[in-house]
Amino acid sequence: MTNYTSINDIDNINSWIEEAKEIKANPLKNIQLGKNKTLGLLFFNSSLRTRLSTQKAALNLGMDPIVMNVSGDAWGIEFGDGTVMNGNTAEHIKEAAAVVSQYCDIIAVRAFPTLTDKELDQSEHVLKSFVQFASVPIVSMESATGHPLQGLTDAITISENATKKKPKVVLSWAPHVKALPHAVGNSFVQAMQKMDVEFVIANPEGYNLNPEITKDTPIYHDQEEALKDADFVYTKNWSSYDDYGKVLKTDLDWMITKDKIGDAKFMHCLPVRRNVVVEDAVLDSDSSLVIEQANNRTYAAQLVLKKILENN
Amino acid sequence: MTNYTSINDIDNINSWIEEAKEIKANPLKNIQLGKNKTLGLLFFNSSLRTRLSTQKAALNLGMDPIVMNVSGDAWGIEFGDGTVMNGNTAEHIKEAAAVVSQYCDIIAVRAFPTLTDKELDQSEHVLKSFVQFASVPIVSMESATGHPLQGLTDAITISENATKKKPKVVLSWAPHVKALPHAVGNSFVQAMQKMDVEFVIANPEGYNLNPEITKDTPIYHDQEEALKDADFVYTKNWSSYDDYGKVLKTDLDWMITKDKIGDAKFMHCLPVRRNVVVEDAVLDSDSSLVIEQANNRTYAAQLVLKKILENN
Amino acid sequence: MTNYTSINDIDNINSWIEEAKEIKANPLKNIQLGKNKTLGLLFFNSSLRTRLSTQKAALNLGMDPIVMNVSGDAWGIEFGDGTVMNGNTAEHIKEAAAVVSQYCDIIAVRAFPTLTDKELDQSEHVLKSFVQFASVPIVSMESATGHPLQGLTDAITISENATKKKPKVVLSWAPHVKALPHAVGNSFVQAMQKMDVEFVIANPEGYNLNPEITKDTPIYHDQEEALKDADFVYTKNWSSYDDYGKVLKTDLDWMITKDKIGDAKFMHCLPVRRNVVVEDAVLDSDSSLVIEQANNRTYAAQLVLKKILENN
Known part of the structure; x- marks a missing residue:
């Protein structure tokens, strides 16, 4: 290499x-x-x-x-x-x-x-x-x-924490106050596509990542449906790719909560804005893998x- | 530890x-x-x-x-x-x-x-x-x-330079143009309280440090009286603790001079403003320990x- | 030393x-x-x-x-x-x-x-x-x-690349949008004066370096004449020394071009503004020694x- x-x-x-x-x-x-x-x-x-x-x-x-x-x-x-x-x-x-x-x-x-x-x-x-x-x-x-060092990190972390042969991994968009890059999302998608996992993406309409990267990975606009039976919930905000760099949605509907993800492992690349991207109850629980990441x-x-x- | x-x-x-x-x-x-x-x-x-x-x-x-x-x-x-x-x-x-x-x-x-x-x-x-x-x-x-690394440093330096069993150490406030923290003063007080020295503090009225730190250490508002027979004069500005963070006194009355301290060893944590906190004649003399500190x-x-x- | x-x-x-x-x-x-x-x-x-x-x-x-x-x-x-x-x-x-x-x-x-x-x-x-x-x-x-580390570097680089016993070295001023120091020029002059080279300086009128440094080194105000038969062309902008720190000349007449220097080796301390100090054709040619410098x-x-x- x-x-x-x-x-x-x-x-x-x-x-x-x-x-x-x-x-x-x-x-x-x-x-x-x-x-x-x-x-x-x-x-x-x-x-x-x-x-x-x-x-x-x-x-x-x-x-x-x-x-x-x-x-x-x-x-x-x-x-x-x-x-x-x-x-x-x-x-x-x-x-x-x-x-x-x-x-x-x-x-x-x-x-x-x-x-x-x-x-x-x-x-x-x-x-x-x-x-x-x-x-x-x-x-x-x-x-x-x-952000390929992050994507590789995330693949390692999922491999270490998987408790079944083919875990379900969900990449869920979450809200943020600022326009953020697509880099972490993109590399995570690419890493998951290489792994033996059931992988889906959840994001609001208007927030689809570059289709040349997501390819045939299923994209849900219904977060609840996507999160169902998830083993790993990887959360990340990104700005719109289609309406490039724009923040289209500012309410906290898509914030990740304990209620939404249950006992699924929570992942985020950090830094993370608490109670905007994800609530304290998730980050402070044993389900959070962010420090291990x-x-x-x-x-x-x-x-x-x-x-x-x-x-x- | x-x-x-x-x-x-x-x-x-x-x-x-x-x-x-x-x-x-x-x-x-x-x-x-x-x-x-x-x-x-x-x-x-x-x-x-x-x-x-x-x-x-x-x-x-x-x-x-x-x-x-x-x-x-x-x-x-x-x-x-x-x-x-x-x-x-x-x-x-x-x-x-x-x-x-x-x-x-x-x-x-x-x-x-x-x-x-x-x-x-x-x-x-x-x-x-x-x-x-x-x-x-x-x-x-x-x-x-x-600033406990500084306080420890100062204790070492006094120990190295003491020429009598129980030297007299004076912590004297000095003027400065800006509002400065109490950290160095506090840690020096705490270090001296642990050592076998005669220790007093000199500061203008309104400039007493936190009484939970100074405890029963004598505090003089008359600098000349405090400096009498001093072996070590540790100088430092701090802003008011009672009228928190305020600069109450801007004249140079309390500046440390050769006249005031005679042959006593001069100490300061640095950086020091020359001819505001202390005059050149002190810093440039053999009595100054600042570089050794x-x-x-x-x-x-x-x-x-x-x-x-x-x-x- | x-x-x-x-x-x-x-x-x-x-x-x-x-x-x-x-x-x-x-x-x-x-x-x-x-x-x-x-x-x-x-x-x-x-x-x-x-x-x-x-x-x-x-x-x-x-x-x-x-x-x-x-x-x-x-x-x-x-x-x-x-x-x-x-x-x-x-x-x-x-x-x-x-x-x-x-x-x-x-x-x-x-x-x-x-x-x-x-x-x-x-x-x-x-x-x-x-x-x-x-x-x-x-x-x-x-x-x-x-800038004596640069001057020493340049002497080493000329020694490594010389193909004749006493090469001709030209220090040529070149245009720049900002007022720049004389440091690199001065140290290069001093280094060349110590070496066995034919050394001349070319700069517009009003841009002579400090005469206490240039001493008896020939100074040309005609760039073309100075560059004639050059083996090494060292280029650098500096602001006026006489009219201290001023930019007197802003056109690109003195920019170094392939036409001007032919096969002479090109040197510059970097950073260099392309197509202002020197044109791309020179920097991108095999004659450029800037990376070796x-x-x-x-x-x-x-x-x-x-x-x-x-x-x-």
Whole structure:
């Protein structure tokens, strides 16, 4: 593997999950593998879990992590081809990516979508520019349309907590005050499509995700019907994809409650707004897997870095 | 020891001071102790000494420090219980503390008081929330009402520089242009109360610290009288505690001068505003211990981290 | 060597270049040299290459790098002597430099000029204050009037790419939308004056660099004439030195094009504004050495740190 930028980069999700579990059982086993190698973590946007878990994963492999907040610490980056750079951007991605490649053995990048320019976001111009112009492997720490480290984490967590052979997994949209990206939803859909689960999506009308991603996964607009007999309820808000980046629904009808999900396991990528996305009673119950998910972020990242290091 | 959040967590200050001196004499002796363990440093506020000395302490123990500026790098954190999070905060402390605990073996936190909401500040809601919701030990890098790493540092520094069995130590308020916290003053008072020193406080009327902390320590409103025969003059500004967070006095009458303190040793936690809090002639003289205090910050932090690592 | 703050600190540029090439061939050879030693990187200004390459250099020597964005992470620093600090600055450089020296074995500092106060900038008050008040060696990561790590990098890169005994090197001013410092230009001039090259400068009238630096190096105001038979074209914008900090010329006449430089090697310190400073056709051609320069930043920094470590 050279890059990890999408759930599609996972060749065999079951073997990846098994390897992640082995890493979790013995996280320091490969601490020589990344010795004297550097992971550059470039953040165009805020991060807590990703920032810490990816650093921890690198440390577990003996790597030296170097963190940069691109916007605050460095220069405005230009992505346009042939641009006359007499505006606010001071460095072109062609140079930036090639330069960072001189100092880092792997580059991890976080760059959120605009949520205003659909075509630009769908083109994944930031992530793809790094892939194009860097001379070292690129790992997505969430891009405009995907969050594959989260999707891998979620697959691991479901595998660990499944109590039946083919559990029912529901991805349910939930309300939020702000317009949020589709990245987590997309990668979760793609991960579930690779697993041996019964998978359905629940979202209000107008909130269908990109059909090229959901494909033939059943989509319910009736949350109650979708949640019936669910073993895992993965909750996430996203803004409209059709009416791109818009918040169409602001009431709390779709908030996840204990009443709605019963004893199903509750999952969320965090950060989560309590009593908007999900009520306290769910998050504070034993059914909540959110902290275990956060823990598994380390092992998902460590697996990805390990595979890249072994390949290079 | 599981947490270090107050001078009250020191069981025997004399044995702690001796152990700190041993660490200072041989700082790398325990470099295997923290191997493959991570210290998370979370800053809600600015820091120079604490940021660098705590990292250095961690490195001396073989730990990997991970620094986060919470406000700039991550999400607004909600501390309220049962809050409907439809405002500016994106993540609840319940999740944040539990999540960071997945990646760090010890969490160090800096969070200043509001100086406007006395009840909230006195409740130490940020620090106590971390203690409550984290699953790993918490170290205060200065909270609303205390700065116990500084207090420990100051005790070490006085012990090193004392030339008589029971020196006289004066904590003197000094002027400042801004409203400052009581944290350093409080922890210094608590540290001195545990030591075998003659300890008095000097501050203008209206500037008494919290009486639950000063207890029966003599408080003078006449600075000259308090400073008489002082061996150590610890200087610090704080805003009014009674008229909470207010600056009642702006003239420079209480500025520390060479004339006032003679050959007494001068101490300050830094940063210090020259010629407002203290005149150049004092800071630039051999009587000033401020740089030695800064140096001892490393060993105070290293002692605390060592005790926590040994206990876990 | 105790400090590295200027190209003048290089005693023998040819032996330095040879040693840098040895480091580049075997970058981990001295990984024990900096073991348990800390490099503090203090940034008063933005940085990408310097931030990453200097960290990488430290890691290659086994050092622990600690990065601080002084403006954002810490306190406003006062440089005035005898100032009554009742304004915006909270800590004096006397304390700041002495304090950081307690935690770091070497301090690297970046501080740009004001470009409005010529006398202040020429005095190098930030860098010189660190040299004066720190108790450990200081390395400039670009100061008001020089960028000696870049100058050393450029000397190494020219030595590696020279195909004749005494190549012709041209430093050509180029247009830019903002007022930029003279630091890179100055250090490049000083480095070339030490090397066995035919060196000339090309800049528009009104843009001569400080004559105390350019000395007897030929200065052309006719770019075409200067570029004739050039082997290396080093391009950089700077604002006027005589009419201090002013942008006198905004058209693109002096932009570097393929037509102008033919097969000469193109060099720039980066970041570079494409199609303003230089056209795409040059940067995207095989003649461009800019990425190799960025790579050599690591080895220049590593050489400087190595020399300081060996001397202490």
